[in-house]
Amino acid sequence: MEIGAEALPNASDVAHQYFLTALEGGAVDFDVLVLDVIWTREFARAGWIADLSFAVGPELLRQEFFAAAAESAIVDGKVFAVPWYVDVGLLYYRRDLVPDPPRSYRELEQDALVAKSADARLQGYLWQGKQYEGLVCNVFEAIWGHGGSAWSDGRLHLQTSEAVAALAYLRSLLTGGISPASVNSAAEEESRRAFQNGRAVFMRNWPYAFSEFQHPDSPVRDRVGFAALPTRDGAYGQGTLGGWNLALNARSPPRNQLAAVQLIEHLTSAPANLLLAGAYGRNSPRPALYRDPTLAEAAPQMPALLPILSAARPRPPTAYYNLVSDVLQSEFSAAIAGVRTPETALGRAQQHIDRIVGQHA
């Protein structure tokens, strides 16, 4: 059997657009596709990806994969994709400046202030405040960190005291000098570069940053640790689940389907996960592998991700995710930049989202 590979644009939203046009046009030139966890529901609902339940049942998926990753691939009790690798929001901290990672927002604030008082050029806490998908992840983490949950009964509920507190907290990081003003325009790489140059004490980012810090010429090599995100009351923090799933093109010709399913099973198998982890730093979606000594050998930092990944939470599981996120990005940005109060921003977001989704829920 011959397998051809086609490269996707490296920006997630451009890749989404590629699939939107290709699959809507009935493309059959690929059988297996890789999709962001947040699109899986949309693609399943659109009828673009095939039901794989005959090969991988929902029980098996829930047993073998992290809960949030498994749920991203199960739509209405049917399996439409298999998790390939996962990501989660983490707190990075400078081990040479802070002995133990903070558990609560207060501790983080105090640690940042102490480190800053020793070195005035240091920045406290870096995160992603640019108007884009990453901001949505940061805000949801803050909402969960305040004990909130924006999703219930299949609906998004934004006008809650926890969401208001979360946005006010993020804004206060900027006005209180814990986070630099540059956070307002920072995506992952902007924060990662600043942190890697030794400019900050704390940073929220994805696991990929760790291998960058360990580069031989990195100024912070061996001086960075990671932990679960802090929360308001010090409970174990929940990071946003990110990552990619593999799915089968619903229009894939029958003669290719069996081979395509085998390819998905092979690429998402435990040995393939280990290989991806060792060679590319991709985190396996299978919790069992984190106790495997071969993983610890291939990627020594990875076993420590197990509890953080187990606690990971998905973004709202709606088929309208892209529509919803577009609204959230603008309103969250307005609250972070201080253009609107959290209450107004959340009210506007709720109103827009209800117009889009409400008629269809």
Next chain:
Amino acid sequence: MPEQWRDGPTEKRQAYFLVAPAMAMLLLVTAYPVCEAAWLSLHRFILVFHDWRFLGIQNYRFLLSDERFWTALANTGYFTLVAVSLELVMGLGFALVLNASFRGRAAVRASVLIPWAIPTVISAKAWAWFFDAGGPGSRLLLNPDASWLGTPGYAMHAAILVDVWKTTPFVAVLLLAGLQAIPRDVYEAAEVDGASWWRVFRSVTLPMLGPMIAVALLFRTLDAFRVFDAIYVLTEGGPANTTETVSIYAYKTLMRAGDFGYGSSLAIAIFLAALGISLGYVKVLGRVLGAAR
């Protein structure tokens, strides 16, 4: 005039016949998509779900009350007005300098075009580094930790600066062509009359440059009104949609969110605005050209 050059009924028919393929092509690539978008804009149409329902003018009614649209329109208007004014003034200055004869003029003329020649996405990415926190641009701010692109108010002006940097050469070259078309003897006559430099500029150069200025304004206004790539690379419309232009709003609604119904309503609104601008300019251009003859 030889007999066969006169317009007769046969020639007229032949003329229509000759332009017919071009007209058909034009209709196919412009009129058809516009009509299609207008039709889509009357529906609720979420592409991926084949959610297709006739709404009539409901999308437009929502558009009239959609604050985000009006903010985007105001952003676009501000961007266009400021950027095009700056480009015109600076482009005219450059054109006057480049029109003078000095050593190395050819090299300077060529180098002025460099910003125009670089693909916008690449130059915008380079400017993003300039404006970023810790970059050279951020040192011009009160707070060196801040970034132009993350500060409401500053982000839009960063985008304007990038646009001015990129397209002033285009305006300069257009106006330079206009300057060179002004006959030398008009200047000589003015010199004989003892007119001052300013007087010559105001009474000879500017009026004779009028049509070219109008053309440059038409091109630039329409281009600036549709601005997308530079801003998309710099800010994606953030922070808080303060740099979101109508094109970016339409793009996000259509391509990112997949809402083809309302996205098409936005596209039609942009089309009507651009049409209005063109018609206005064509009217002005006709008057200026009439006056110049």
